[in-house]
Every structure is written in C-alpha cells, then in structure tokens.
Amino acid sequence: MTPMRNINRxxxxxxxxxxxxxxxxxxxxVAAILILVAGKNPIxxxxxxx
Incomplete structure (x- = not known):
C-alpha cells in the first residue's frame, strides 16, 4: 500500500x-535541536x- 492511499482515508x-x-x-x-546544538536548554x- 502506498502512502498516498492512506491520505485518502x-x-x-x-x-x-x-x-x-x-x-x-x-x-x-527543529528549533529545540538547534538550541541544544548551541549548548542551551530548549525547555x-x-x-x-x-
């Protein structure tokens, strides 16, 4: 089953x-990952x- 058929459901x-x-x-x-890479706490x- 292709993913497009699931969208139709x-x-x-x-x-x-x-x-x-x-x-x-x-x-x-994505922003949380970038904040982590910068060495800060995203929370x-x-x-x-x-």
Missing part, C-alpha cells in the same frame, strides 16, 4: 487542521518565550 475536514499543527510541531522540534528557552 483521512476525512477532508482533518487535513486543514492537522497540516498546520504538524508544521508548528516540526518547527518547534528554558521555550519557558521564557511562552
């Missing part, structure tokens, strides 16, 4: 909601941000 109303959430989570994860950084 997701209800149409879910994709517009799920896509931005995945993008935000991915961005936060402390996100706590200060929010």
């Amino acid at each position: 997701i209800p149409p109303i879910v994709l517009p909601i799920l896509s931005p959430l995945i993008a935000i989570a991915s961005a936060l994860l 402390a950084a996100y706590t200060a941000l929010f």
